Amino acid sequence: MTRRATGAAAARTGGAVRRAAVAVAALLVLLPLAVAGPAPALAASGVRLAVTSQTPAIGTRGSTLEVAGTVSNTGRQVLRHASVRLRLSDTALGSRSELAAVMSGRVASRDGRVVAEVDLPDLGPGSSAPYDVQQALDAVPELTGFGVYALGIEVVGVRGDAAKDPARVALVRSLLPWSPPTPGLDPTGFSWVWPLVGTPVRLASGEFANDSLAGSLAPGGRLDRLLQAGIALARGAAITWAVDPELLETVQDMADGYDVVSSGGRATVPGGGSGLARSWLEQLQAATVGEPVLPLPYADPDVVAMIRHGVPGDVARARSIGADVVAGLLPAADRIGEIAWPADGYLDRDTLGALARGGVTSVVLDGRALPATIDLSYTPSGRGRLSSTSGPVAGLLADPVLADLLRAAPTGAEGSAVAAQRVVAETAMIAAELPSSGASRTVVAMPPRRWSPSQTYLDQLVAVGSAAWAAPVSLRELAADPLPEVDRARLRYPRAERRAELSESSLRALDLYRSKTALFASILTDKTRLVPGLLASHLRLASTAWRGRTEARVIRFSREQTYLVKDLLGSVRVQPGDFTFGSRSGKIPVTIVNDLGQAVNVVLRLDPQTPRLRVQPVVVPEIGPNQKVQVEVPATAVAGGLVVVEASLRTPGGAQYGQPVALRIRITQIGTVALVITVAAAVVLFLAAGVRVVRRVRRRDPDDPDEPDDPSPEPAGETADVTA
Numbered sequence: 253m254t255r256r257a258t259g260a261a262a263a264r265t266g267g268a269v270r271r272a273a274v275a276v277a278a279l280l281v282l283l284p285l286a287v288a289g290p291a292p293a294l295a296a297s298g299v300r301l302a303v304t305s306q307t308p309a310i311g312t313r314g315s316t317l318e319v320a321g322t323v324s325n326t327g328r329q330v331l332r333h334a335s336v337r338l339r340l341s342d343t344a345l346g347s348r349s350e351l352a353a354v355m356s357g358r359v360a361s362r363d364g365r366v367v368a369e370v371d372l373p374d375l376g377p378g379s380s381a382p383y384d385v386q387q388a389l390d391a392v393p394e395l396t397g398f399g400v401y402a403l404g405i406e407v408v409g410v411r412g413d414a415a416k417d418p419a420r421v422a423l424v425r426s427l428l429p430w431s432p433p434t435p436g437l438d439p440t441g442f443s444w445v446w447p448l449v450g451t452p453v454r455l456a457s458g459e460f461a462n463d464s465l466a467g468s469l470a471p472g473g474r475l476d477r478l479l480q481a482g483i484a485l486a487r488g489a490a491i492t493w494a495v496d497p498e499l500l501e502t503v504q505d506m507a508d509g510y511d512v513v514s515s516g517g518r519a520t521v522p523g524g525g526s527g528l529a530r531s532w533l534e535q536l537q538a539a540t541v542g543e544p545v546l547p548l549p550y551a552d553p554d555v556v557a558m559i560r561h562g563v564p565g566d567v568a569r570a571r572s573i574g575a576d577v578v579a580g581l582l583p584a585a586d587r588i589g590e591i592a593w594p595a596d597g598y599l600d601r602d603t604l605g606a607l608a609r610g611g612v613t614s615v616v617l618d619g620r621a622l623p624a625t626i627d628l629s630y631t632p633s634g635r636g637r638l639s640s641t642s643g644p645v646a647g648l649l650a651d652p653v654l655a656d657l658l659r660a661a662p663t664g665a666e667g668s669a670v671a672a673q674r675v676v677a678e679t680a681m682i683a684a685e686l687p688s689s690g691a692s693r694t695v696v697a698m699p700p701r702r703w704s705p706s707q708t709y710l711d712q713l714v715a716v717g718s719a720a721w722a723a724p725v726s727l728r729e730l731a732a733d734p735l736p737e738v739d740r741a742r743l744r745y746p747r748a749e750r751r752a753e754l755s756e757s758s759l760r761a762l763d764l765y766r767s768k769t770a771l772f773a774s775i776l777t778d779k780t781r782l783v784p785g786l787l788a789s790h791l792r793l794a795s796t797a798w799r800g801r802t803e804a805r806v807i808r809f810s811r812e813q814t815y816l817v818k819d820l821l822g823s824v825r826v827q828p829g830d831f832t833f834g835s836r837s838g839k840i841p842v843t844i845v846n847d848l849g850q851a852v853n854v855v856l857r858l859d860p861q862t863p864r865l866r867v868q869p870v871v872v873p874e875i876g877p878n879q880k881v882q883v884e885v886p887a888t889a890v891a892g893g894l895v896v897v898e899a900s901l902r903t904p905g906g907a908q909y910g911q912p913v914a915l916r917i918r919i920t921q922i923g924t925v926a927l928v929i930t931v932a933a934a935v936v937l938f939l940a941a942g943v944r945v946v947r948r949v950r951r952r953d954p955d956d957p958d959e960p961d962d963p964s965p966e967p968a969g970e971t972a973d974v975t976a
Contacts, residue, residue, distance in 0.1 A: 298327025301336075301407050301422035305708065306669045309676050309715035311389045311401075311430045317368070320384040323407050323422070325375035333418050334372040334409030336383040340364045340392060340428065344399020348631070348653070348681050354402045355425055355674060362402040367392050372409075389430075398435040398721070399684055400677045403428045426670045427677035431720050437687030441694030441725035442679060442716070443634075444491040445593065445616055445650070446482045448475060448536070449552055449701045450499040451797040456789035456812050457819075458505075459520055460512045465502065466525025469532045474704045475499075476532060481710035483539045488717030490724030492544045493536075493585075494593055494701075497577035498551040498792065500536075503529045504581060517811075537582060544726055545585040546593060547571075547578040552701065553794040555594055556745075557753035559603045563763075568610055570791050590614060591727060595796045596752070597621060597650055597698055600745040601640070608642035614731040616698060619649040620746075625739045630685040632738040634696040635730055646731045647740075650698030654678060658697065661705035668705070672712035676719070683721035691723040694730045701796065752799050758809075759794070765813060766790050772821050774903040777851040777874065786816060823847035824854060826899045826913040827880070833865070833919045839884035840867070840917065842899055846875040854909060855902040856883055864891045864919055892919045 303321040311317065319338060325331045341364040345351050353359040368387035375381055385405075389395055403426040408418040450468065453460050468475045485491055506529035511520035549555065549570035558567050575589055590613045594603065597618030607615065615638070622636045636647035657675050662668045675697075682695055699705075705713075716722055769786040773779050789812050798805035827843040846852050851874050858867045868886040875881050900912040 298325065298329075299331060299407055299409070299422040300324040300326050301405065301424050302666050303405055303424050303426065303670050304665055306403075306426060306673055306712070309429075309673060309712050310680075310719060311395065311428050313433055314390060316386055316388050317428065318384065318386045319403075319405055319426075320382070321405075322380050322382050323372055323375065324380040325377055327411070328377050329412040330377070331372075331375040331409045331411065331421070332413075334375060334407060334421075335369050335418070336372060336385055337366045337404075337406050337408060338368040338385050338387060339402075339404035339406060340367045340394055341402035342394050344397065344401055344430070344684075345681065347629070347685070348678065351400060351427070351677065351681055352653075355427070357425065363404050364394070364402060367394075372407075375409075395430045396432075397430075398432055398437060398680075399430060400681050401428045401430055424670060426673050428673075429677050429680040429719075431680075435720050437683055437721060438690030439721050439723035440679075440683040440686070440689065441633075441691035441730070442489060442722045443648075443694055443696050443725050443727050443730055444485065444489055445494050445546070445696065445698045445727070446478070446485070446491040447494045447699060447701050447703055448478060448482075448499065449494070449496040449548065450475065450502070451702065452498060452502075452551055452792035452795055452808075454498075454502045454505065454788075454792070455513070456785045456815055458511075458785060460506075460510055460523060461808065461811070463512045463523050463525060465506065466523060466528055469503065469506075469525060469528040472707065477705070477707055477710055478703065479532065479536060479539070481714055483535075484714040485717045486539070486543065488719075488724070489722065490726045490729075492546050492588065492591075492727045493540055494546045494548060495578060495582070496548050496550075496552045497574035497581075498788070498795075500533070500581045501577050503533050507533060533581070537584070540582050540585040542584065542586055544588050544728065545578060545582055546588045546591055546727075547574045548593065549791075550574040550577065551788070551791040551795045552595075552797065553791050554754045554796050554799065555592075555607075556599050556603045556749075557759060558794060559606045560600070560753070561756065561759040563759070564606045566766075566791070566794070567606065569787075571610060573788075573791075588728065591616065591648070591731065595701065595799070596749060597655065598745055598749045599743075601743060604638060604645060604743065605641040608640040608645050612645065614646040614648055614727070616648045616650065616696065616727070618655055618698070619652045621744050622647050622649055622740045623744070625741050628738070631682045631693075631695060633693040633730075633733070633736040635694070635733050635736055636738075636740045637735055638743055648696055648727055648730055650696040651682070654695070654697050655699075658699040658703070658705075661699075661703070661709050663704050663706055665706055665708045668708035669712050672705075672709045675713055676716055679716055679719065680721055691725055692733075693736070694725045694733070696727075696730070754794065754796075754798060754805075755802075758798075758805065761809065762790060762793055765793070765809075765816065768816055768821065771903065771907060771909060772816070774905055774907065775824060775852045775854050775909060776848075777853060781850060782820065782848075786820075820848070821910060824852050824875075824901065825910055826856070826901060828913045828915065830916045831918070833887065833889055833917050835889070837886070837888045840887050840897075840915075842883045842885055842915070843880055844872065844875060844883060844901070845880050847878060849877045851876050853904055855904065855906070856885070857900050857902055858885055858915070859898040859900070859912075861896045861898065862893075864893055865889055865895045865897065865917060867897070889919045894918050 301323055303319060305320045307318050308315050341362040354362050368385050370383055370385045372381050405424045406420050407422040408420050410416060410418050453462055453465050455461055467473050470476060482491055506525050509526055510523040512523045514521055550573040553570050555567050578587055590611060592607050592612045593616040597616060598621050624632055631651060634649040636649050638645045638647050662671055686693060773783045793809055824846050827845050831840055853874055854872055856870060856872050866888045870883055870885050872883055895917045897915040897917055898912040899915050901909040903909050
């Protein structure tokens, strides 16, 4: 692209304009107050005026202005002799501050004359009527040179039966940029950041918490609207697609089929968005061929909060994973890894330094993060310089008014046309401030991350892509520009942004989640399964999507924590039991259960709670998937009684895995004294039996071997002769 003016030319023009800065300084102070949108459409008279469309967004030779909507009587009297009128200011507005004053209703002198009118039927209480007012713009003599004209849509009528002239009962203020065949200016550079960022719905298990993403990808859904509008805007404007890699990965996962947790949370049902996901991803891949894509860190974690918490490694990991995902799913895109876009366009100095050390050379910021040191009567180029511990970093500064207007975009049809028209008019007004500066002055437009404007709003907004006053300048081109002549203050990080960060307690809970994930991973033989899902879940739980949504974040964290602790960590455990130990030494059978779908390596440890039992270390073999193994632990009894033994698992590195399990062992071993008594008794019995045998042998007649022994008992009182 050829630049038509140099920075020096812009400086000379800026110097001339600065002489008028004092006259407009007061209005510039009020400029941020004017971004709340059009004046209320509901007047005190009880008439509601809704504008649903305004075409064209840019007036040109041969075009016809058409404004349509509805008028509703919310009062208690009949509205008679009513009509809808269009009023156009006599001349173009002179500055952005005047534009803001007109739109806020603080200035009524720009209402102008009636250029078109259409009658309405009498409206009874509670009734409504549509209107459609048209006017050929070639027939409006006020439209001469390039500029932005104030457009008023008003309703006039008479309340009740009073015989008086119709009076204004409702008014909506809008704007009409007029672009003649020869605008008489050099186009100003504009660069758009176009976000495709979602709220994480995928769980660590691979299941989806809900099926809301399918609705967002469907025709007319939020992400579909943004994709289609981005494609249309890119035909004439410079846009940089800012994409959350986690969203891309989730959409790809959907395309192959997915399961959604049921409302009760106890079962899953097939998701219904597979076809929608495939179509959306294919359209994005086609739209980004050769186009700049800015990969956000994976799952868009709260980078500032994480750096403050002291986990820069997690930020680096999210950026690395995000870059790899985008490279795999958008292979033909022009990936921009050196530019970062922090949440809301704000960061602190510590975060800036951490990003710079990670290779970031430019950051997209809200212009208020690096404000000009003096009040200006024109919009400066969105380029600044920041200093970090790793060297200078280029600041790509979004226009604050445009940022606020885009953030306030209506999500419904009512008011959308007028709100978008304000953005289109602001860009024309910016170009009119310094008509000869050309693309040496570039303005950055930055919608919010999870932008959700209505279709009407986007249809109106994309007209900027064909505007004669806007030249496409990419973020990379802006980053390469020499610094403009505007001096800027030090980097600012507002207190409101600090309060919006994820809380310290939330991040401490994530630290515990990460440590438990590492503990679980240490026993697995295949760390490519299960573990990536847990690590991704950790980043999803740190997403900026949870800012301001504490209850939803707690519910999601609780679900993920339950899955990790109960379903994964708890699947490898010692089975409790009661045992009887009946000898001085032996083996205690201990059962270890592995309910996971893959093999694990663990170490078994037994800790008797009394000294009655001593155990020896044992090697546990690898436990296969969905298996139980019985490990026999050698033990020696010291004394009898009941012994409680704590059985616990350890990782191969020695860290405790899970909670100990109590084993109850009853020792019934025979002691030494009892053994001596038993042996002595056996000897006595043996000797007694031997004596009796000898006695009988001696009584037999040695001369008559056939004579039987005398079986008769000995006479009473006779003493046997026992020779010991």
